Amino acid sequence: xxxxxxxxxxxxxxxxxxxxxxxxxxxxxxxxxxxxxxxxxxxxxxxxxxxxxxxxxxxxxxxxxxxxxxxxxxxxxxxxxxxxxxxxxxxxxxxxxxxxxxxxxxxxxxxxxxxxxxxxxxxxxxxxxxxxxxxxxxxxxxxxxxxxxxxxxxxxxxxxxxxxxxxxxxxxxxxxxxxxxxxxxxxxxxxxxxxxx
Numbered sequence: 001x002x003x004x005x006x007x008x009x010x011x012x013x014x015x016x017x018x019x020x021x022x023x024x025x026x027x028x029x030x031x032x033x034x035x036x037x038x039x040x041x042x043x044x045x046x047x048x049x050x051x052x053x054x055x056x057x058x059x060x061x062x063x064x065x066x067x068x069x070x071x072x073x074x075x076x077x078x079x080x081x082x083x084x085x086x087x088x089x090x091x092x093x094x095x096x097x098x099x100x101x102x103x104x105x106x107x108x109x110x111x112x113x114x115x116x117x118x119x120x121x122x123x124x125x126x127x128x129x130x131x132x133x134x135x136x137x138x139x140x141x142x143x144x145x146x147x148x149x150x151x152x153x154x155x156x157x158x159x160x161x162x163x164x165x166x167x168x169x170x171x172x173x174x175x176x177x178x179x180x181x182x183x184x185x186x187x188x189x190x191x192x193x194x195x196x197x
Contacts, residue, residue: 020081022067023046023148028063028064028165029059033058037053038059043088045085050079064162110147117137133152134149134152135161141165142167
């Protein structure tokens with residue numbers, strides 16, 4: 001307190017967001033991996049096998065959440081949250097959930113956590129938090145939802161989460177069409193140029 005003034009309180013609030021892997025139920029990074037380095041583990045988590053990854057970076061561009069990165073200094077392979085796969089194999093919860101002092105990060109069976117999240121959402125909405133919503137719980141996000149989901153107090157974009165994340169395989173047909181059309185057009189132009197001679 002400076003000069004005996006009372007502390008100033010305002011209505012601003014902190015909104016935390018997670019930039020770790022969402023362990024998508026139908027992961028785009030796994031779809032595009034040409035080597036099979038990205039797998040789904042026995043715990044239904046998405047895992048990058050460093051010894052198989054060739055560092056192509058397709059997964060980096062495919063992830064709509066921007067959570068995969070290539071280690072440019074050490075091994076040039078893709079890295080992301082493993083949900084502490086080594087701990088899970090030993091029957092220990094992930095370090096983030098273990099260390100979270102407010103229990104904002106909770107680990108457990110996905111369906112039980114979804115039920116708990118819906119209950120919490122109902123509680124907040126009854127208390128007048130009208131913008132509260134769940135992100136990734138239902139099939140609206142990436143067709144099958146996420147295995148790591150969030151209770152938001154505002155729109156997804158405020159948390160740096162895409163409202164409708166893009167699935168790369170949906171771009172294959174349109175991109176292929178335009179590629180084939182361009183090749184045909186170039187072929188026709190080539191034939192016409194050589195015919196004139």
